[in-house]
Each structure stands twice: as structure tokens, then as C-alpha cells.
Amino acid sequence: MKKGLYIFISGIILLSCGIIKQSDSGEISAYELEIPKGFPEPLIPEANALTQARVDLGRMLFFDPILSIDSSISCASCHDQSLAFADNRAITPGVEGRLAMRNAPTLANVVYNPTFLFDGHLKTLEMQILVPIGEHAEMAFNIVEISKLLQKDSTYVRMSYAAYNRKPDPFVITRAISTFERILISGNSKYDQQAYQGKNVLNKSEKRGMDLFFNQLNCAECHSGFNFTNYTTVNNGLYEVYADSGRQRVTKLESDRALFKVPTLRNISLTAPYMHDGSIATLEEVIAHYKTGGVQHKNKSDKLKPFELSDSETADLIHFLNCLTDKSFLKNKEFRNPFE
Numbered sequence: 601m602k603k604g605l606y607i608f609i610s611g612i613i614l615l616s617c618g619i620i621k622q623s624d625s626g627e628i629s630a631y632e633l634e635i636p637k638g639f640p641e642p643l644i645p646e647a648n649a650l651t652q653a654r655v656d657l658g659r660m661l662f663f664d665p666i667l668s669i670d671s672s673i674s675c676a677s678c679h680d681q682s683l684a685f686a687d688n689r690a691i692t693p694g695v696e697g698r699l700a701m702r703n704a705p706t707l708a709n710v711v712y713n714p715t716f717l718f719d720g721h722l723k724t725l726e727m728q729i730l731v732p733i734g735e736h737a738e739m740a741f742n743i744v745e746i747s748k749l750l751q752k753d754s755t756y757v758r759m760s761y762a763a764y765n766r767k768p769d770p771f772v773i774t775r776a777i778s779t780f781e782r783i784l785i786s787g788n789s790k791y792d793q794q795a796y797q798g799k800n801v802l803n804k805s806e807k808r809g810m811d812l813f814f815n816q817l818n819c820a821e822c823h824s825g826f827n828f829t830n831y832t833t834v835n836n837g838l839y840e841v842y843a844d845s846g847r848q849r850v851t852k853l854e855s856d857r858a859l860f861k862v863p864t865l866r867n868i869s870l871t872a873p874y875m876h877d878g879s880i881a882t883l884e885e886v887i888a889h890y891k892t893g894g895v896q897h898k899n900k901s902d903k904l905k906p907f908e909l910s911d912s913e914t915a916d917l918i919h920f921l922n923c924l925t926d927k928s929f930l931k932n933k934e935f936r937n938p939f940e
């Protein structure tokens with residue numbers, strides 16, 4: 601075989617395996633993820649390596665309402681950068697004001713999540729994207745129809761070839777948006793500066809709150825590690841009878857009824873209202889809930905026990921939780937709406 605032809609063919613094979621394509625200038629522009637101090641290296645799927653072209657395309661798609669049936673709702677309608685990519689409504693309306701059942705969670709640090717959704721249902725970001733696109737109460741659309749619209753748009757076609765060397769299709773849409781989500785890392789809160797960056801920035805009240813959180817109360821048995829979650833699904837005693845069956849919806853097991861994934865507490869001051877259904881409005885009320893040990897439910901975690909906490913200790917704990925807010929994350933230009 602002639603050498604030129606051989607290189608050509610092996611080039612096609614490499615591309616079809618999803619290996620990073622060289623840009624026109626011949627350079628591979630891999631995207632350099634900045635890992636905050638104290639954070640582990642995240643796992644990026646080999647078949648969808650981070651590149652600048654993929655990030656750029658994913659960001660456009662994330663902010664584009666073209667993903668919903670009537671072009672009214674984008675991913676960012678429910679995952680707002682100024683709210684740490686969460687939302688401040690208990691249930692965010694989808695197309696035509698339709699309401700689903702759950703509260704929109706933050707997307708900060710989703711690159712580290714071993715599972716997605718409150719019931720821990722899905723294992724990859726690529727798969728998760730099909731949920732809001734298809735949900736009747738969210739975007740109510742179809743990824744094949746979205747692909748057809750994008751293929752009529754010369755900017756999307758150009759960006760899609762630059763990112764994946766193919767036209768915008770479901771493969772490209774799911775991979776590009778996941779790539780954008782993977783760069784949404786938040787690790788520069790006051791807590792991070794204190795715990796990982798060698799700075800003494802927490803005041804006395806915040807330090808007392810940190811001690812309550814980690815040592816005196818057992819919050820960190822579930823909200824543990826650098827991302828304040830152990831990613832298990834548990835019942836934290838909100839109701840005697842739940843409208844949402846939680847993890848049982850997936851496994852059908854009675855022992856999984858009303859279990860919900862432990863959420864991260866990063867940027868928690870911005871992501872009210874709280875819990876899977878947005879039923880608790882403030883951090884004061886969240887703490888009041890935990891003080892009671894939660895209401896009786898047959899699947900309630902035995903880690904939840906009633907405890908005493910004075911008003912000033914409650915204030916300390918809230919001051920500490922407020923230290924988990926990362927202002928640089930909210931303003932990071934790389935995450936901003938490209939249409940504005």
C-alpha cells in the first residue's frame with residue numbers, strides 16, 4: 601500500500617475511534633482542566649477527551665433553547681451559572697410552564713459523580729442529557745429532530761466538524777454537552793482556601809461551625825470528602841409518606857423506597873430551596889429538620905439521631921455552610937452564556 605493512502609486510512613480509523621482530531625493549523629488543542637488543590641484527578645472517558653472545540657460547542661448547546669420543542673427552554677433555564685448551575689425555584693417549569701417533580705440540582709463538580717439524578721439512576725453524563733431533552737415537563741423534544749435543526753445551521757455544522765469531525769448528530773450533541781459539564785469545577789470557596797490552600801481565612805464562628813459539621817454532628821458521615829457527598833442514596837427522614845418513590849423507581853425494591861442521592865453541599869447558600877422536591881426554603885429550616893432526627897420512615901438512615909443545638913451554634917453552622925460558596929465559579933467567563 602502506498603504510504604500516503606496508508607496514512608489516510610489510519611487517519612480515518614483513528615477519528616472513528618474518537619481520538620482527538622488535529623485542527624486546521626495542525627495543532628491538537630486539548631483542553632487543560634485546572635484541578636483545584638485537594639481535589640482528585642477526575643476520570644474523563646477516553647472516547648470523549650476534552651478539547652477546546654468540544655467545550656466551545658457544548659457551551660453553545662447548553663445555552664441554546666433550540667434543544668426544546670418550542671425553542672423556549674435551554675439547559676441553563678434550570679441550571680443558572682449565577683446560582684452555581686442550579687435554580688432558586690422549588691420546581692423549575694419546562695416548556696409551556698409544565699412542572700415535573702424534582703428540584704434542579706447544581707452541576708458544580710458533576711465530573712466526579714459516579715451516578716446522576718436523585719435516584720442515582722444513570723451512570724454517564726452522555727446518557728443523562730437524553731432525560732431533560734425527552735421529558736414532557738422539561739424540553740419535550742427529540743434528539744433526532746434537534747440534530748436536523750442543527751444541521752441546517754452553518755455555525756453548528758462548522759463547530760461540530762471541528763470538535764468531532766462529523767455533522768451535528770445525537771453522538772455529537774450528547775458528547776459535546778457532557779464535555780462542557782465536565783469543566784464545571786468549583787473548588788475555590790473560603791473553605792477550600794482554608795482547608796487546601798494554606799490560608800487562614802475562616803473567622804471564629806465559621807471555624808466553630810466547621811467543627812460542628814465535621815466532628816460534633818455527623819453531617820460528614822454522608823456529606824463527606826472534598827465534594828461533601830459520599831454519593832450513596834439514603835433516606836433522611838423528610839416524610840412519613842413520600843410522593844416521590846426515589847431510588848425504588850429504578851430498582852423496584854421496597855428497601856429502596858424514598859432513598860435519595862446525598863447532594864453536594866458546595867455553593868449551598870445559592871441553591872435554595874433544598875431537598876429533592878425543593879420543600880425546605882432555608883438552611884435554618886434544614887438544620888431544624890436534622891435536629892429532630894427526621895420523621896419516622898422504615899428506610900430512614902440510622903445515622904440520623906436527634907441532637908441539641910443552641911441558636912448561636914446554629915448560626916455558626918450556617919456561617920460555615922456559607923463558606924462553601926465559590927464566587928469565582930459564578931463569574932468564570934469560560935462557563936458564561938456565549939449568546940450574551
Ligand code: HEC
Pocket residue numbers: 662667673674675676677678679692693694695700702703704705706707710713715716717718719725728729732733737738739777781
Ligand atoms: C425544566 C428544568 C430542567 C432543564 C431544562 C434541564 N434540567 Fe437538568 N435537572 C433538572 C432537574 C429537576 C434535575 C433532577 C432530576 C432527577 O433527579 O430526576 C436535573 C438533573 C440534572 C443532572 C444530574 C445532576 C446530578 O448531580 O445528579 C444533570 C447532569 C443535568 N440535569 C444536566 C442538564 C442538561 C445538560 C440539560 C440540557 C440538555 C438540562 N439538565 C436541562 C432540571 C432541568
Ligand code: HEC
Pocket residue numbers: 718817818819820821822823833834835836838860861862863864865868871873874875876877883886887890901903904
Ligand atoms: C444519613 C445521611 C445524611 C446525614 C447524616 C446528613 N445528611 Fe444532609 N442530606 C442527605 C440526603 C440524602 C439529602 C437529600 C434528601 C432529598 O433530596 O430529599 C440531604 C440534603 C441536605 C441538604 C440540602 C441539599 C440540597 O442541595 O438540597 C443540606 C443543606 C444538608 N443535607 C445538610 C446537612 C447537615 C448540615 C447535616 C448535619 C447536621 C446533614 N445534612 C446530615 C443525607 C444526610
